[in-house]
Amino acid sequence: MRNFGQNTRYLFIFLGVFLLFSCTTTISAQNAQISEVDKLVNLARAQVNTNLDSVTYFMDRAIEKAIESQETERTIHLFREKGYYYEIYNRLEYAVGIYDQAKRHALKTKNTSALLDVYTDIAIANRKLGNYQETKTYHTLALKLAQKENDLRGI
Numbered sequence: 001m002r003n004f005g006q007n008t009r010y011l012f013i014f015l016g017v018f019l020l021f022s023c024t025t026t027i028s029a030q031n032a033q034i035s036e037v038d039k040l041v042n043l044a045r046a047q048v049n050t051n052l053d054s055v056t057y058f059m060d061r062a063i064e065k066a067i068e069s070q071e072t073e074r075t076i077h078l079f080r081e082k083g084y085y086y087e088i089y090n091r092l093e094y095a096v097g098i099y100d101q102a103k104r105h106a107l108k109t110k111n112t113s114a115l116l117d118v119y120t121d122i123a124i125a126n127r128k129l130g131n132y133q134e135t136k137t138y139h140t141l142a143l144k145l146a147q148k149e150n151d152l153r154g155i
Contacts, residue, residue, distance in 0.1 A: 037065045037074065041081075052089045059085070076105045076114045080121060087125060095125045112149050116142055 034042075044058035059082040066075040079102035086095035099122045106115040123138035145151075 037062045037069075037071070037078075040065065041078070044085075048085060048088065052085065052091070055085050056082070072105065072109045073111065073114065076102050076109075076111060076118070079105065080118065083121060083125070087128070092125050092129045096122060096129070099125060112145060113151060116145050116149070116151060119145065 040058045040062035044055045044062065047054040047058070059078060063075060063078045063082070066078055079098055083095040083098040083102065086092070086098060099118055102118045103115065103122065105111075106118050119138045119142035123135045123142065126132075126134040126138065
């Protein structure tokens with residue numbers, strides 16, 4: 001029952017993120033031509049409930065396009081979204097690896113807000129894996145960074 005509550009929580013978080021970005025994409029499409037990255041992300045999102053391989057394919061293409069166009073914040077967000085999809089399919093080891101890619105981009109660009117989010121993502125995925133020392137390490141990193149940046153929104 002405890003797992004059910006945690007899974008439900010993450011499903012609601014995912015749906016909230018999905019709706020937020022779906023609305024943003026819809027508004028963008030009405031005001032201007034939809035970007036190639038947005039098209040690829042929408043194709044990935046359409047496959048979430050049926051086929052992780054297709055989701056991965058489209059997310060990888062979207063990440064490549066975001067990197068090519070030097071959209072650093074978008075790149076980090078796309079890595080995080082891809083990691084969420086792996087969590088949904090209970091491929092937690094892969095999710096941690098993908099979050100690690102997001103972490104590298106956040107560190108490289110010195111994006112502390114994104115880094116805080118990624119540290120939390122890594123901690124949560126590790127907790128689900130039963131890697132409690134890693135969980136503690138990343139939650140501690142997130143807490144220290146949040147205190148340093150005076151950004152306690154997610155802590």
